[in-house]
Amino acid sequence: MILAFAVVLLGVALVLMVRRPILRRLAVRDATRRPGETVLVIAGSLLGTAIITGSFIVGDTLDASITATATQQLGPVDEVVMFTSAEEASAAAEALRASDAVVDGAIAMSSARAALYTTGSEPKAEPGARLIEMDIEAATSFGGDPGQTGVDGSDPAGDEVFITQDVALALEVGVGDEITASLYGVEKRLRVERIFPRLGLAGFWTGFETISPNAFVAPGTIAAALEGQQDPSVRTPPSHLLLVSNEGDVEDGAVLTDRVTREIEEITGATNIDPVKKDRLDSAQTQGDQFSEFFLAIGAFAVIAGILLLVQIFVMLAEERKSQLGMLRAVGLKRSDLVRSFYMQGGIYGLPAGIFGTLLGIGVGWAIVKVAAPIFGGFGDFSLDLTFALETSSLIAGFSIGVVIALATVFLTSLRISRVNIIRAIRDLPEPTRIRPRKRSMIAGGVVAILGVMSLLSGLGNEQGWAGVIVGPGMIAYGLVPLFSRVVGTHRLLIGASIGSLAWGAFGNEITSGAFYDSGDIFAFVLVGLLLNVAAVILLTQLQDAIGAVVRRFGAKRLSLRLGLAYPLARRFRTGLTLAMFSLVIFTMVFISILSNVFSGQIDNTVKDEAGGYDILVDSLGTDPPSAAALEGVEGVDRAATLYFGTAQFTTPRSRDPKPWTTSGVDETFVEIGPPNLTDDDLAEGISNDEQAWARLLEDDEAAIVPPFFLNEGGGPSIEYVRTGEQITIIDPVTGKSAERTVIAMTDDDSAFSGVYMNSDSLRDVMGAQVPPSRFYVSVDGDADAESVVRSLQGEFVRNGVEAVTFRSRIEDFQQGSLQFFRLMQGYLALGLAVGIAGIGVVMVRAVRERRRQVGVLRSLGFRPLMIGTAFVIESTLTALTGVVIGVALAIVTARQLILNGEFGDGIEFIVPWSELLILAAISMVASLLATMWPARQASQIPPAVALRIAD
Amino acid sequence: MLAYERTDVSGSGVPDPILVAKGVRKTYRTGAESVEALKDLSISVQPGEFVGVMGPSGSGKTTLLNCLSGLDDIDSGEVWVQGELIHSMSDARRSTHRAKEMGFIFQSFNLIPVFSAAENVELPLLLAGVAPSEARKRAVATLDRVGLGHRISHRPNELSGGEQQRVTVARALAGEPSLVWADEPTGNLDSETAGSIVELLHELNRDGLTLVLVTHDRAIGETASRLVQMRDGEVEATSLKGAV
């Protein structure tokens, strides 16, 4: 669609060029006469296209990388059904195979979590492995393509085990080595017979991990270990699954999911059918899209800067050719012809900018993926292998959007600039300043104001209406300017409207109690940034007379300074464009920089919030957890609280499809030792502090405390699916049993993924043995070193599959990841800075050319070359500096407001990373200085006699 | 108020010339072609003179002005202004010298569009190091002198052509230079306005201003106290007022 639009726009340019040779000559001449400048213009505007294309490619990559995990961990499996016994699962598989359902595979599988380890001088362990019993022979051709199942051969014998590559890596074993499996407290020695890849059934895994530590054992192994268990209710029972493959290959089969789900229901009577493949593919798509969107939003500032640059260039072009244009109009060229000529020139810039921008976009995307890959790969078992991928549709979309933006910008700009009065243009007279606003602009203002009122009203009380709430008041304020300018004066009105808009941008979110950002849409932030920057720039251009007076007073003797400032102060519109271009980009960069610093400065706080009175997080096998008392017996451990822990399905009022999330059942000990911090403003009615909330949780079987980011997947800003006071439904994925719980509070952080808290009775009531007491929060003795306690715990409880980590290092790892991500975004934004700097370069090159004659006059008056050069440098540097100052100031105010309002969580301290900001400002200043050096030198070297001969 | 003292360095009673040019040559080279715009030109200007330079278009009048004022370099010869050899100075020194000794009036008025009339006029004063408040006072006084006292804070594009040219004249005078160059100052004006500008220049000359005026307009050229006729880069004839 967008491509068609782009093609039409380019086509129009082409047709015009063929049909109107005179206009073509005009357009082509201008573009080819100054090839250097044309290159700069194209460079400036292609960055926008590059950013858009790059963002799409980043999304493609994430999508493809997650989709790749579907091949690795699901393979042909499209649906999974849980049964309570192996017999039921087998019977269902058989029934399905015998039916005429559109499936090409149905197989039963039993599995249980176990610890695998080696003994000897350097023992290794894989605490979270899964032992699987499955008919390997039948599995080989499951789904019709033996190349996708990852398994072959026949069942392992009693003392044999087939392990996946992931297990082999963790244990450092190969074929023929011996390993030990501990399952339900029973140790069994096994010999590695085969090693399977992480693929299809061999790699079958439905947890959050991206590795598949599977071990295939002889039939009956699990049942044998289960015999003689004393307390089955606190052990996760084995799971008995039916795996179904739809007709079609690994990815295509998913389209049949709905139909196959119905067929499975009919044939087997099961109701809890989990469409794993479809979910995974959907989630890949969603996460890819979110990722793209995120980068697009961040990049939007650079794209807008690119648009401003384009407008700027065409305004300058029109000014430069003003008398020429007037002449052409005089000899009979219509106004629309001028628009056409400009438009053609836009096409001449736009097409190569689109093409090269798309190509550069591939590079940008590739670079982001390169930088992001180690970040995504740094989450241990949850790491994601990012492999660069791009879809043609992304390239087409990036190209098309870039071209459409460029041509639309040029078209609208030329509509405005072609409105020249012939006589005034030829004689180079100024456009008259209108005392009275024209009727047209009064009507337009009125319409804008009314639209502003409407969008504000419709936006309030509607979560998706944030855009209206953000821009509404600004539209009203600026819309009213032409209506009242006769009474109050445009100048004052504009100042008022700008101050009002600035205030609204900074404090509006607070005033409307969160209407700006509640939707979680990151583009709200883009819009606020735009509003603030535009208002600030308008305000500044209105204050220019005051600024000019100050400069005259203090800089009267410094002629270069006066000269350097006189031009930007006199050319409001153009200066405004350059300022906005710079301030927008700096605004975002500073904002991100503040956020990243604020977050990385919070480790101590976060640890305190999340760990409460604890130091170490311990996870163990649900099939064979140790007891809290046993943990407390370890040297250095003070106390250990038991959590009944597992993964359930949840729905909320704003998330109707069941999604998996972890959940923990806690009791008095947990609360007594020191539970995690809760978000202060999110406590249910009647609860005034953390203590009361936890007490309520223990006594109220209907109560739940939810984590931040609850049910959010992937990156991007979090969506609030549930609020305090609302109900959530928890569903046991095996039995399908469900119950309602009321949210009474929210935790501040949850990097431990303890998930939704309930009291243990309440949770076990729904989830039964699916939530074994396998997680522990451990506090250490005052003088003990937490890290060495971690090592002792892991060493002593290998058989129980204990994995221990200090809260601090867990949180540090997380922060490291997000810090790197912030760095990535900053690098990305640097592209926007490049637009700004290229822009200043272009503007100054043009300025030098425009003013050659004036330079000659100044030289004849006795200005030395150095003074001329200095004036140009001062002009661009001060403009850039002003842009930087506006951007920095607005970013600080906005970030401060958001942080102190608790948009990013409670109790976060606001820190301004001054040294980083200084470096950022210095880099932009030096870069824009360098961009001006050349034009300034050019200007200073203009020989006066030559310059004076230049005709107007 | 603006009186121009005649310099008499030698004390001989006959004032030393402000400008002496000897054997000046200037050739423009563009690619393979070259134009000899000044061929062995010699001329001198005495204090208080009103020298008219006339000749058909392309005869080298503007080149003469540019070369003798030091705006352009010369190929050979010498140009002395107030006893200094201007072409052997560095560009920077020549600029400073120019700011002190010369004023310029051009055909297209060449004001700085972003500065007001007063700001334009005070530029050379500030360049010469005059204190800002003093510079402004003198700029306003000079504008007053050329009849624009009521227009001091207007930008050039808010002034008529004649008014703009008066601002240029004021700017050329403000620094109290020893020599003012005018290149077709009336070329862009209607004859009536042109006449009033020429009249203004004569008035200033009567007050002591030394002036070299380049024009192709015979009527204006003939009002000069000395008329230099140019043709093909050479002085064809020189005549004193009334002798033509």
Ligand SMILES: Nc1ncnc2c1ncn2[C@@H]1O[C@H](COP(=O)(O)OP(=O)(O)O)[C@@H](O)[C@H]1O
């Ligand atoms: N920059 C230049 N390059 C080449 N030739 C030039 C240049 N400037 C002037 N000329 C030539 O020098 C000659 C004298 O020009 P000019 O001094 O402008 O004459 P005038 O002012 O009398 O009309 C002309 O033939 C003109 O074409």
Ligand SMILES: [Mg+2]
């Ligand atoms: Mg001439």
